[in-house]
Amino acid sequence: MTNYSLRKFKNQLFFILCAACVIIAIIPLLSILYEVVSRGAPQLSINFLTQKDADGGIGPAIQGTLILIGLTSIIGIPVGVLSGVYLAEFGNNKYAASIRTVNDVLTEFPSIVVGITAFGVVVLGIIGSYSPLAGAVALSFILIPVVARTTEESLKLVPNSVREASLALGVHKWRTTLSVVLPAAKGGLVTGTLLAIARIAGETAPLIMTILGNSYFFQGFSSPMDALPLRIWRDSLQPYANLQAQGWGAALVLILIVLSLNIAVRVASRGRLRR
């Protein structure tokens, strides 16, 4: 009997430990969220969201972040998804094994190094000035390995019987992958891509060296551009309380953009056949 109560006690102890760890993990998260909302929310107004810096707004930063997310998605998602498809569906060889390793290293690459690379190749080389394109290229370097990895993982979860069913109908491999396997992996793909976009939306270091920052709205592909993380960074270095407050507002807006993007894509991609 004592043995049984000891086991019961151990069971409860384990549960309490797990619950305590969850609370420890959540406290900083909630306190950050509380801080950002309580300090940022009072800033929100139409003027704040749409005007340029001189008029007390963060419009250029919002516009820049949206442009960056768009450009990076256009460059990065097709490359990332197709790389993942190669690794999962055609990656049964030694080349794929080394690509997988390199890809894993790239996932954890310091973003400042990615920024320097884009600075050297695009800013100094191809375009010759700070440019939204350079920023998008740098962010793509961060996005692609994450998307490739999650694509591979979600494709591997699709049972082989589904592939065989299609191949046995005399459907070509590429068509099977596009029309049967990818749709079956859609849920995981969307989630992975959204996580990657959320990550690049908050990147700051590579942007310092590629788009520099700007107080005015978009001025073309060979001029500096602003972005929310850059604006938050600049405001946080200011000694003036009103600018610091604008930084908090910008931080809240960045969180809201990522959140609404998340919800929008989920609603849009909810297939009629998902159970």
Added chain:
Amino acid sequence: MTTLRMSNKNGETAVNLEQVRPEAKMQSIALNAWFGSKQALKDINLTVKANAVTAIIGPSGCGKSTFIRCLNRMHELVPNARMSGQVLLDGKNIYSKETDSVQIRRRVGMVFQKPNPFPTMSIYDNVAAGLKLTGTKKGQNLDEIVKKSLQQATLWDEVKDDLKKPGTGISGGQQQRLCIARAIALQPEVILMDEPCSALDPIATAKIEELIVQLKNDYTVVIVTHNMQQAARVSDFTAFMYLGQLVEFDDTTSMFENPKSELTEKYITGKFG
């Protein structure tokens, strides 16, 4: 033995003239198959007659499934899998260099052990998938083909009002008939069935068996089963395989009433396997 070096474009490997049976729909000649270093099939020579049901029986692991997967070139999709020998479809080697495996699978359809409808597609799209994905729908009435295939698979009456519902939302037995409908929508010449009833209850099994007997009017059927009663009920010819070898092949009645090999007799009387 006379050998012939076939000079036509469909195969240049040597074939024993005496072995080729022109009346056969499909024929395997000296077929060997391996998974890595493990040999799964040893020198299988088997003839599949047109518009008949050929059953392949044998204990687990005897190579039944591997054999029929060699008949539509699905075996080669398994990593490290190899084969040697020939498989003739209408007298032409499906393993010759000029033959496209995709074309062969289009002509030799397959139904799997576990029902595997496409999870993201509706019942209708599942049946139409073969035609759509192989790009052969042009000039054909898709609705008509879907209806006809589902009718042939005796599923139409049960699903005709739910064609837009997901293919995975129906019962296991219905899913398996859906997979049969998906295979026959392409109008293949041969239908291979790999233990199609092993995941189903007795009522669903009876329906599929009835369907198999009907299918031989239009198609050549090869069915793998470890259920001997099933082989006796549905097939015209039976092959008994053991440890990768073909032990006996005969018409079903002779095989079950008067087996030639002692091993076959032991197996069909339930002494092992």
